[in-house]
Amino acid sequence: MKKTLVLCFIIAFFSCSKVTKNTKVTGHVFGTTYSFIYSASENYQKEFDSIFKVLNTSLSTYQSNSYISKFNRNEPVEVDHHFIKVYNAAKNIYNETEGAFDPTIGNVVNAWSFGAEKAIKNINSVKIDSLMQYVGFNKTQLNGNTITKNNPNIYLEFNALAKGYGVDVIAEFLEYKGVGNYLVEIGGEIRVKGINIEKQLPWKVGVEKPHFDGKQSILKAIVLKEGAMATSGTYRKFKIDENGNRFSHIIDTKTGYSSKTNLLSVSVIAENCMTADAYATAFKAMGIQKVKAFLKKHPELKVFLIFENEENSFETLALNNFPE
Numbered sequence: 001m002k003k004t005l006v007l008c009f010i011i012a013f014f015s016c017s018k019v020t021k022n023t024k025v026t027g028h029v030f031g032t033t034y035s036f037i038y039s040a041s042e043n044y045q046k047e048f049d050s051i052f053k054v055l056n057t058s059l060s061t062y063q064s065n066s067y068i069s070k071f072n073r074n075e076p077v078e079v080d081h082h083f084i085k086v087y088n089a090a091k092n093i094y095n096e097t098e099g100a101f102d103p104t105i106g107n108v109v110n111a112w113s114f115g116a117e118k119a120i121k122n123i124n125s126v127k128i129d130s131l132m133q134y135v136g137f138n139k140t141q142l143n144g145n146t147i148t149k150n151n152p153n154i155y156l157e158f159n160a161l162a163k164g165y166g167v168d169v170i171a172e173f174l175e176y177k178g179v180g181n182y183l184v185e186i187g188g189e190i191r192v193k194g195i196n197i198e199k200q201l202p203w204k205v206g207v208e209k210p211h212f213d214g215k216q217s218i219l220k221a222i223v224l225k226e227g228a229m230a231t232s233g234t235y236r237k238f239k240i241d242e243n244g245n246r247f248s249h250i251i252d253t254k255t256g257y258s259s260k261t262n263l264l265s266v267s268v269i270a271e272n273c274m275t276a277d278a279y280a281t282a283f284k285a286m287g288i289q290k291v292k293a294f295l296k297k298h299p300e301l302k303v304f305l306i307f308e309n310e311e312n313s314f315e316t317l318a319l320n321n322f323p324e
Helices: 003-016 045-057 065-071 079-095 103-112 125-132 157-175 273-286 288-296
Strands: 023-028 032-038 140-143 146-151 180-184 190-192 204-208 218-223 227-233 238-240 247-248 263-270 300-310 315-319
Touching: 023 045, 032 157, 045 079, 079 140, 079 227, 079 273, 103 125, 103 157, 103 204, 157 180, 157 190, 157 227, 157 273, 190 273, 204 227, 204 263, 227 273, 263 273, 273 288, 288 300, 288 315
Parallel strands: none
Antiparallel strands: 023 032, 032 180, 140 146, 180 190, 190 227, 204 218, 227 263, 238 247, 263 300, 300 315
16 A cells, blocks of 8 residues: 555656746747747647637738628628627727727728838828728627628727737637646737746746837846736837827827827736737827826736836836836
C-alpha cells in the first residue's frame, strides 16, 4: 500500500512539474502582430490560424466576404455568435459612454483616411456633416442573428474592440485546453492568467512612452495578474496639415472631427480585453475630466493616462488603483 502511495505521489509530482518551459507562438493577424506565451508543450498554431479565419470571416472590414462587409454593402446576412457577442458588448459601451464609443463612426474615420477605405479628397465641413447624419449605433438593430439598419448608408466596423475580442477568444481557447498560465498579446492588447512558468514570476507588461517620431520605449512596467490591458493613443497614428496642426485618429462621435484633447495615451485594465479595448478608445475621445467622472461609477476599470500639460511636458495620472 505504501509503495502504491509513493508511486502515485511520484507520478503526480512529475505530472505537475512536467511543464517548466513556455511555448511561444508569434505571427501576423488583423493587420498587426501577435505573441502568445503559455505553459504547455503543444504548439497550437493551426488552431490559432483557424480561430483567426473564423473571426475575420465575421468581423473584418478588410475582407469583402465577411459578415460585416456584406452588412455594409446592404446584402442580407445572418451573423455568427462572435458577431453577436461583439455587437452586444459594443451596444453596452455605446450606452454607458453616451455615444463616445460608436462603431458607426467608420465612414467619417475613413473620410479622414485613418481607416480601411480611400479618403475623401479636399474634405470639408459639408462632407463631414453629410456623413455624420448616418452616425449612431442606435440606428442599427440585432434580432436573433439578423442585423439591420435604418439607412443603407450606415457603415459599421468593430476595429476599436475586435483586437481585444481576438485576445479573449485565444485566451478562452487556451483555458479550454487546460492551460493555466498564459500571456496573449495582439497588437499591444494583452490578457494574462497565472504566472510566467519559466521565471516563476507574475507577468509583467509595459506601458509605452509616447513618441511622435516612431521610436519605442517603455515608460513603466507593471505586474498584471489575471485580467487584460489595452491602450489607445494618438502619438503614432496622426496626420499633420499644411499648417502643422496634428490630427488624432480618434474622431469625436458628436462632431466628426479629430478629438481636441491633450490626452496622448489611455491604458485600461479590465476583466476581459474586449472591454478594455473599447473603453480605451472611448476615454481617448472623452478627455480627462469626463473620464475621471465616469470612473467614479466604474471602479472595475483601472486607468492610466498620459497627457501633455500647459508646458508641453508629459504628465501621468493613475485612476482606480492602476498598478504602480
